[in-house]
Amino acid sequence: MSTSQRDIPAGPVIELKDVKVHHRARTGSLFRPNIVKAVNGVDFSISRGETVGIVGESGCGKSTLASVLVGLQAPTSGQVLFHGKPAIKRNARMRKEFGRAVSVVFQDPATALNPRMTIQDILSDPLQVHGIGNAASRSAKVKELLALVGLPQSAAEVTPSQVSGGQRQRVAIARALALDPDIIVADEPTSALDVSVRAQVLNLLSDLKTQLNLGMVFISHDIQTVRYVSDRICVMYFGQIVEEGPAAQVFDNPSNDYTKKLLGAAPSLLHT
Numbered sequence: 001m002s003t004s005q006r007d008i009p010a011g012p013v014i015e016l017k018d019v020k021v022h023h024r025a026r027t028g029s030l031f032r033p034n035i036v037k038a039v040n041g042v043d044f045s046i047s048r049g050e051t052v053g054i055v056g057e058s059g060c061g062k063s064t065l066a067s068v069l070v071g072l073q074a075p076t077s078g079q080v081l082f083h084g085k086p087a088i089k090r091n092a093r094m095r096k097e098f099g100r101a102v103s104v105v106f107q108d109p110a111t112a113l114n115p116r117m118t119i120q121d122i123l124s125d126p127l128q129v130h131g132i133g134n135a136a137s138r139s140a141k142v143k144e145l146l147a148l149v150g151l152p153q154s155a156a157e158v159t160p161s162q163v164s165g166g167q168r169q170r171v172a173i174a175r176a177l178a179l180d181p182d183i184i185v186a187d188e189p190t191s192a193l194d195v196s197v198r199a200q201v202l203n204l205l206s207d208l209k210t211q212l213n214l215g216m217v218f219i220s221h222d223i224q225t226v227r228y229v230s231d232r233i234c235v236m237y238f239g240q241i242v243e244e245g246p247a248a249q250v251f252d253n254p255s256n257d258y259t260k261k262l263l264g265a266a267p268s269l270l271h272t
């Protein structure tokens with residue numbers, strides 16, 4: 001695709017420095033609120049060309065971290081840098097550039113995609129919002145995106161409910177690619193899918209990452225799934241990254257007790 005047409009600055013696309021996201025819990029009183037420390041002091045970076053896996057059990061703060069990475073949530077404290085510049089008080093231009101550069105794939109494509117729009121409209125919508133191209137070039141781009149994610153061209157005319165769950169997630173991935181992003185954050189992208197199609201969607205993400213030289217943040221509660229796709233792994237526990245390293249090192253020689261516990265736990269959800 002057209003990534004080569006842009007100058008790609010070296011170094012991390014996004015960097016988090018000591019990021020905290022604290023929520024007031026519903027329990028507790030007005031004057032003595034209970035604070036949920038969903039993310040509690042995370043340093044993280046993601047560059048093009050690498051897949052970083054984030055693994056940890058449900059509730060450890062993975063989705064909160066993802067929402068900070070994609071700009072949907074401002075941290076309570078800490079810094080978010082976009083190409084080395086603070087991204088908190090973003091101006092309109094930076095917001096737009098951030099929105100183009102960083103895209104997200106959610107767990108459940110059934111709720112992430114507008115059920116009343118055709119797949120054609122779903123895929124051309126980001127281009128329209130960003131004022132890219134004309135009707136003809138957008139329609140050509142939709143064709144290209146469908147081919148890229150392995151969907152037939154005829155899928156353009158139907159709505160998300162008319163295709164299978166695995167195909168719906170391919171549509172969501174195609175939409176995430178519409179603006180030629182630098183980074184894709186995929187939050188449990190296979191957890192809502194039938195076991196039989198999980199490996200295909202993982203393979204697709206992994207192929208696209210290589211083909212397009214994307215940076216990929218791959219989030220899962222299943223350490224085997226993360227291992228399958230990641231170059232580098234971060235293990236999260238109660239809002240913190242308790243272990244980080246090259247995938248092979250984290251697997252073969254985990255230093256943290258919690259990582260060892262995760263590795264010893266449940267067999268892969270990919271294969272059950």
Ligand SMILES: Nc1ncnc2c1ncn2[C@@H]1O[C@H](COP(=O)(O)OP(=O)(O)O)[C@@H](O)[C@H]1O
Pocket residue numbers: 023024025026036037038056057058059060061062063064065
């Ligand atoms: N808006 C919110 N208000 C209060 N608590 C929240 C909110 N969002 C998330 N949490 C809490 O923060 C913690 C981390 O949640 P989440 O990031 O969704 O974890 P994960 O994706 O790893 O399952 C959980 O305890 C969750 O209940």
Ligand SMILES: [Mg+2]
Pocket residue numbers: 062063064188
């Ligand atoms: Mg989550």
